[in-house]
Amino acid sequence: MPETKDNSLFYTCSLIEFIGREQKIERREVVDRLGQETIEHIFDFADVLHCEPIKKVAIEYIEKCNIVPGQYDNVSDCKYTVPSYWDIGKVYSRLISDLFEEQEYVKGLWQVYHSWISDLLSDYNTDFYYQSRGYIAECYRQNKVLS
Template sequence: MTGREDSKENDLFFTCSLIDYIARKTKNKRADIVNALGKARVSKIYDLADVYHSDNLDRVSEDFIESAEIKDGTFDSVANTKYSVPSHWDIGKVFKRLILGIAREKHMDVIDALFEAYNSFVSSKIEDFNSSFYYDAPQNILNAYLDGRIE
């Protein structure tokens, strides 16, 4: 461990932030991006995050958009936001914490937990920047996922 957190947690943070960056850039939902990238590409991003993190994020995102043939969509979570827009880094951190919680609670591999998180109802709540859900405590977001509802 170097720095404030485990290096693989930081790799997951980068992976989630890149997913969010691509979603915003292509105007797609985060689940659509994860599913279009597929397990092999997401695993590659996660495994090589320390290398990709050193590169230009726009170029890295373009490479994955092209290789996964991601088309522009119509979901614009930024344009529809009435309040302060969280950065792709902010949302990456929210998803990282959720994924780590799912992996821990369900005894899953991180990549499998990532697909679970992004394909759950919680993902659409997080990407609604007009709600305050993404600001909730990480444990509350995890509990919503585990309980299958938001209280």
């Protein structure tokens, strides 16, 4: 059975979330600072990178891509239990895999992180990020939060 790239996508999204929290910047800005080529590299080598502590990997990419700290702190702003970076990575990776074919995961990652839904997924004071994956995907498809 061929190996899917879902785990690579999950790791890549979790690393983006970790870097965003570490540097206090919006996740689309993490994606911009990493750039398409670096994201493709992370995605392609996620099976190797995940063997290291995620903080170590994050620091290497923060330094390599000169990702400077910002003022965006959705973790401190959260009034409730903060989801882990793995939890948010899973939400993003499921959304991307629900919307895009496996060969388009990196393209899909770029689109999702640059869309309106990324702001909503990063607001931990709402219940949106823990809605069902089907609901989140349908909201993205319809370009609005469904009632």
